[in-house]
Amino acid sequence: MDLHEYQAKELFRAAGMAVNPGEVADDPQGVRALAEEYGGRVVVKAQVHSGGRGKAGGVKLATDADEAARHAEAILGMKIRGLTVGHVLVSPTEDIATEAYAGILVDREGQCPVLMVSAEGGVDIEEVAATNPDAIHKLQVDPRYGLMPHQAWGLATRLFSDPALTKQAARILTRLYRAFVDNGASMAEINPLISTGGGKVKAIDAKVSIDDNELFRRPAVAALRDPDSESEADAKARAAGLSFVKLEGNVGCCVNGAGLAMATMDLVKYYGGDPANFLDIGGSSNPDKVVAALEIITADAGVKVILFNIFGGITRCDDVAQGIVEAVGRLDIAIPLVIRLTGTNEELAREILAEAGLAAVASMDEVVQEAVRLAG
Amino acid sequence: MDLHEYQAKELFRAAGMAVNPGEVADDPQGVRALAEEYGGRVVVKAQVHSGGRGKAGGVKLATDADEAARHAEAILGMKIRGLTVGHVLVSPTEDIATEAYAGILVDREGQCPVLMVSAEGGVDIEEVAATNPDAIHKLQVDPRYGLMPHQAWGLATRLFSDPALTKQAARILTRLYRAFVDNGASMAEINPLISTGGGKVKAIDAKVSIDDNELFRRPAVAALRDPDSESEADAKARAAGLSFVKLEGNVGCCVNGAGLAMATMDLVKYYGGDPANFLDIGGSSNPDKVVAALEIITADAGVKVILFNIFGGITRCDDVAQGIVEAVGRLDIAIPLVIRLTGTNEELAREILAEAGLAAVASMDEVVQEAVRLAG
Amino acid sequence: MSIYVDETTRVIVQGITGRDGSFHTRQMAAYGTRVVAGVTPGKGGRSFALSGKEEVPVYDTVADAVAETGANASVIYVPPAFAASAIMEAADAGVGFIVCVTEGIPVLDMTRAHALARDRGCRVLGPNCPGIICPGKTTLGIIPGSIVTEGPVGLISRSGTLTYEAVHHLTRDGLGQTTCVGIGGDPLIGTSFVDCLAAFADDPDTEAVVMIGEIGGTAEQEAAAWVSANLDIPVVGFIAGRTAPPGTRMGHAGAIISGSSGTAAEKTRAFEDNGIKVAKRPAEIAVLARESLGR
């Protein structure tokens, strides 16, 4: 789950980090009031879950409150990579002397958090990684010890040579790591981490993603979810416990297992079709899940056919068949359904489908070819 | 630093542990009021830093508020192992079904905290350890992982077979470990950890010692020190940064280094004398420390002679000599002083002492024999 | 021969009394797995019926189960909130091989669990994996016994049902398996492609290997390099997620293309550059495997 910049900054402040001030508003009047409070010179930043806000015109500098309100007018309601801007963050401008980068991810290979810093901040860090990898200093943090003081200090010395700044940076890195762990984050980033002309080090942008698997035990963090930033289909899939990703094609896919679901999409493409979605109904065999899956898929007017590809293992085929029959009964499905079921309790499943007047094929190639054909 | 039972219970409650209620009072009226509040049947417990309070008559059961007040009258002001009781803890009685033990220490060999539990609680645990060691289950806690849930659960299964009780005990052990670490304790103990007839598990006694070396960074814990529980000499030694232990003899000892200080006491005894104290002036060479040391030693009317045994290493002999000269000048010392100084800057030290009319010998045997002779 | 486990492996089940745990324990026992005990905290002292005839004791802790039964492997079917702790309990009790089926374990929990497993020198398979099956010998996890058969192919996969799909084709085409291993769809897994490849390399019965990868991470690239440097039996590959958009998690927590890294194209190229034939459709995996074995 991605957090908005203003939410990420709140977490950082709560962890004791130096962060520049700022408040959100959702109309130009509110922005004007905030700009006046901050003395006129402010930055107005679109709060959407997307990188490249600056390039898209979603970040504007204002020299007085009127200009800030005009910027807000332009930014609020604009679309950035398909997302509508509903809120802006208003912050006083800072006297920036240097811009650095600091971020934490989980490293697959090291199986631990990895803290990355670069004295070249304020730009696309992936670009720095590609063009000048030596400018990025990485540190694998042993989860048994956490980030040790000397490690934070050592990284901070890569960012600043003035000990007064190094000390502040080490403190921020230590707290960034704390915030990362204590909030169950999968990513936490400060870009840029600035030093001011007055010798202060602080975060003026913040990006945090929370590991979805942590949300069950962190209600305060889970409450930060912005319902407006999620499509109706995504919200419904999440509520039903389905993995769902909307795509642009017309073959609706309903598969058990993420790997098989990806392979099914790939095979639709291979046979000349276009998948409308990724959808994994998971290892459970709850008929309600199938109903929810069908509702999500059929809500997309572009979908011309629904393809079921089920290989029963932990999911029993008879349960899925039962779910399909129930769902078809409950819903008014106007498009064709093609079904492939194999594995645990396959025979039972075929009987259940047959009773309801539905047929199933046994091969994946077959069912995909049929679906592509029906989608035209 | 030892905490009182009521202080330890507060820490335990703050850590989320189930602890029986209780409040302290320092007069019989207060005890009566508390006993009334708790419905009459209460336990009145002396709050002193000593084991064996029960055997000494410092723990009494009352069936009504009048009896509680009478017990308080008897207990307040009594002496337990030389300590005067200034406060009592009043708690409602509990319906005790079983009594277990749980405690944490730091294990020298394993270099980690060790959690110990026994289903045989409510008694002297050292006795259980001596007579029935198999009844005590020990677990070394790896500081890199902390107490893991399965470990707390595993120990809890050694205390209770009813899962409802085991679950509560595991929770208490987890929080006991947290309280131990978060307060910088060197020892934390619950004895007894009871189960009630109603199926509740809770701590009804609590013992905590804090590692003195932790106090500098835990002001809230340091504030729990009871000034009344410490002798004037101990308080003064602590303020001056001296290691001091009062003993019963008449040869005052002032030594640099704990090992040498112990060996000096041993040698006094060897030559037929009796040391009045252990005193290590430490590795610093601050003359104020020497002054403080002399003040502490001479405040004991039983001391007949003061013995200095200094081997200069990190402590320079000239600094100590300077301190002795200053201290002798500032104080009115009526008893003889015998001095042994050797090591770093020994020559300089002798000159300083000579100027002040003091002499020093070079051997430890010599100085101790002389001190024992002078102490008569 | 099989890798990691065989018919002598003494297996305990953590979460044996749960819905999934009890179902799959009976499936495993029916297949022939030597299930010796179950563990469910708070239910120690009961017994669990493997079938109408056989039952095994349930213990409160893995340590007790190991002490009483001499178990040397564990399969974990406990909810995500407790699964990392269950792995740590098994590792701490000296269980040498741990299969964790559970999906949805917090990644930071797994950093600690994997660290402890390394410290204790035990191998974790998964989490978020279907387990391991040695046809005709034993199965630990949820791979349906009905789709496998004994034979010369070793199979390694990040996926569950896609593995079944591939095995299904192999079996139907007469290519049995020495062992099928589902290494799991999470970003942090205990046993990698390379680990399994090295184990298959030491198994004289394995004559070819099938590797089923997917988008996200670089495990397939590392495996390809390892194959090229170390393995002299043929390897057939498949990569799922060619149509996945970048930056979006495709179900598996580990299946996400970060920037331009972890794409199916990149992985396919790494396979091909290192002499691994890549199937375009799941059904083609068996075809290429048969060809590579000259059958």
Added chain:
Amino acid sequence: MSIYVDETTRVIVQGITGRDGSFHTRQMAAYGTRVVAGVTPGKGGRSFALSGKEEVPVYDTVADAVAETGANASVIYVPPAFAASAIMEAADAGVGFIVCVTEGIPVLDMTRAHALARDRGCRVLGPNCPGIICPGKTTLGIIPGSIVTEGPVGLISRSGTLTYEAVHHLTRDGLGQTTCVGIGGDPLIGTSFVDCLAAFADDPDTEAVVMIGEIGGTAEQEAAAWVSANLDIPVVGFIAGRTAPPGTRMGHAGAIISGSSGTAAEKTRAFEDNGIKVAKRPAEIAVLARESLGR
């Protein structure tokens, strides 16, 4: 020969710019110790004068110091609040031998620092120790060079000044030392009596060992058993604290009799039962050592 360190050991000093650190660094350099750098966070880039003629660079981190100078040992003189962290920094930077002089480090900090040192395979001497001196070669810590001399005795002690006292007598009686090691007065120390005994056992120049123990813990008892089982050179012992009351900490954090365990009587008995002669006075240590060497 000497144990653990010698004249080739390349030493850095953590806390070199502090009062104690600067004083003892110059003392060490004057004795001949190869001090190659200092570390003080925030003072990197400066230099530190070892003498009127020589100076060494000061670095911000141990990692930088090691990378630039190839140091393989460190001596730590930093305040107790930061000392455990300093040990961890040195261990993490690959320093193989770490002497920590600092007294008063929180014990729980040390549980983590010792764990990391073990993980990194490095040896910690102390904390709360005077260090190690190899007469005529090198000294790391605060043991005054003036009291030692080269010779056949190895010395191990939990104490600081009591060690000086013992060495003083040995030297005066013509018994020089191969190495004198102060293992420290804290309850959790990185190098034990047994570790040092094993090192002395491998040193052909060490013909006798002096062990100076004190009340608290069981390290002396374990050492006595080890001596009896493994060592064929004579050992002379001394135990401080015969007059210490139980339950009271005698200065050293580790010097406390718990219940009836850790008493001087118990330790003396363990020494004597294992063939270790025990001196009754510090001055007698040298007498017994001379006798045991037949001089």
